[in-house]
Amino acid sequence: MEGKGNLILVLENVTVFFGGLAALSGVSFGAVRGEITALIGPNGSGKTTALNVISGLKKPNRGEVLLEGQRITGMSPHEICARGVGRTFQNLQLFQQMSVLENVKVGLHSRTRTGFLRAMARWPDMKREEKWVHEKAMAALKAVGLAEKAHWIAGSLPYGDRKRLEIARAMVFDPVILLLDEPAAGLNIAETEKLGEIFLSLRQNGTSMVLVEHDMNLVMGISDRVVVLHYGSKIAEGKPQEVRRDPKVIEAYLGGELPHA
């Protein structure tokens, strides 16, 4: 792997068992700082499991996860988040009853401090903090194009908006790395392009990303590197164009061609 010292995220030999089934088998790869690393593979290849391991939702049976050189394997999800890992979910985990703005504000939890006692007593510091939270949240909403719907109830948003809300919520705290689980699923071409723009602008600001996706246009269009999983093992890794031509990869996708980029 080039630029080893520049790896913001490393998975070392990660193995995850569900009962008797190995969802991930000795998977190792790295994400370079400031790059968009795509994680692709047919359904069931272990991509979401990999994200779950990184974000701390699943403890691997074997292997390590390193964030900026520090071991985060086995840490609880909120601790990992505090270290700068943000993530979105494949099947959306929005807070349906809360407003759009409130959803995003929760994303700043790890960067704020007001606790129970201070909140109950309405400590003066809190006002300043709330102002900051409000501004950052609105900025994130603006970046994804949802600012006008800030006071809508999240559950009432159309699908495309919900996906963007989840992204806003995950990126609002300026994570060092953002884990995206099929952000383009269910979106049309125009919406997907918009998404790509958002990601590219995040990358420009220095945010690294791990992008799990099925939409090959998006993957080929914006990723710097691609890692391919198949039945829980890594079968290819490299630049997007290289991976596209890799025979192992082509065979994995039903022995046919990869969809055109």
Added chain:
Amino acid sequence: MGDQLLQFVLSGLTTGSIYALVALGFCIIHNATGIVNFTQVDFITLGGMVMYTLFRQVGLQQWIAFPLAVAAVGLVGAMVQRLAIRPARSKEVIHLIFITIGISIVLRGGIKQIWGKASMALPPLSGEEPLRFLGATVLPQSIWIFLISVAVVVGLHLFFTRTTTGKAMRATASNPRAASLMGIDSNKMVMVSFLLSGALGAVAGILIVPITTLAYDVGIMIGLKGFAGAILGGYGSFLGAIVGGLGLGVLESLGAGIVSSDYKDAIAFVILIVVLFFKPSGILGKGESTRV
């Protein structure tokens, strides 16, 4: 000391059988609906009460009154489902559980109205003379409790494995969608589960009341402990209910005899909490997904 131990174990198995029956009642409804049915405690009381009325007031023979009382309470169970659970607007577990709490309060109030607050006595099924067994004394009622409990368990097993309705219930419990696609009416299955749990509660009540006494709230402690037994054995599992119920009875009896009889009632709940804290899946360790 050995004699004493045997005594404790035997008496523990007696109450344990009752707990097992109650645990099965909870188990069946849980598998069908996912809820804890608080009216179970009143089914126990009702069993004793109806039996009392049929036997003492109507003057039927015990052997006729018994099954009639069981059937009557089973019917009450079915009515609870039909009138309170089915029409409920929300199917959320927590709402349904509290509906059963409300109905339980209503049932208890009704029982108080009909039979009064005073305690009553129900005679045992055969004699009162204790029998000797390997150095311990056993009430004849205890033997009836064992025998009838075994019969009930065997009957239930046959019901769930041999009859169409029983198999349909198991299907609904394990995969409600597929079951309804195959034409099984899930509402009816739920009603049957309430009927069965009513019947089980009634059997438990009728059997134990001659040993304890009969009052409008006798079912509460027995019911809650039966639930503790279900959790101990592994909630949701048939075998777990039996193992847990018997186990709880024995542990309770040993605990009361050896440690302290003052806090006897607390033992079951301490066990409940310990199990929930350390191994919520219970002795038999089956997960939530296991059905009857």
Added chain:
Amino acid sequence: MARRIQLMILGLLAILVAAIPLVVTNPYYLNVLNIVGLNSLIVVGLNLLIGYAGQISLGHAAFYGLGAYTSGILTVTYGWSPWLGLGASLLLSGIVAYIVGRPTLKLKGHYLVMATLGFNVILNIVMVRWEEMTGGPSGLAGIPPLRILSFSFDTDLKNYYLIWFFALMAVGASINLVDSRVGRALKAIHGSELAANTLGVNTPLYKAAVFVISAVTASLAGSLYAHYFGFISPRTFDIFFSIELVTMVIVGGMGNLWGNIFGAAFLTPLPQVLHFLEEYKDIVYGAILALMLMFVPEGIGGVISKAYTRRKMRNLLGEGT
């Protein structure tokens, strides 16, 4: 509802509460209002637990009782000063709640319900059986009233102001809490624990904290009860009272603070009101509970807040077009 508006309502309520004794002087009614106040205090804490952390407890009568008995025993048997006893009982309840809460809150759904219920039963049995300490089934008597210097809270009226002071403070603290980073985190946990975790919310800690807060408010109510009535017995703190408390929360609407206070205000005097239906008290109470849950599961507060939200959305969407 916006925080400002809620605080204004609180202010109005405070004025109302302060003024009521000018009109209502009958000590019997004041007594009922005092119990409403105590129940409201408990319910505010319970509301946070049930409505925001999404955890149901059927054992809060245990903390009510723990507060009452600790205060009672410390003052009667050991001669402690009542305020010191109150502080000690708050601390004890908090610690017990933390110890019990951490493992319990890991449990799901009805397991949690039964664990709290079991806890309540155990504590209740201890209250009855540990006669040397608690006075057994006949209870503990001779509990002195609370005092500030030479002013003794020894009448219904004086306790009315004391109790409602605490109750309204609790409501205010709760309003503040909900509209804060903590409140958002709690709502997030309720909405999706998974997402809340990955967004940095230390869910186990927050759940435990809310459990402790709800236990401590219940304990505070218990101590106030003990010093008010001067006499406590185990029957007040059984699982049926826990059920009554949760009923108040459900009838008012889970997570709906004002609804819950309404629930407390409505349901507390109900057994008294149904007194003339003394015979059928239980049946009516149970029927109300069951029927509410069958047909209005979101509670009265829920109905009102849904209508309010619908209007708000209509306005927002209307503005867009």
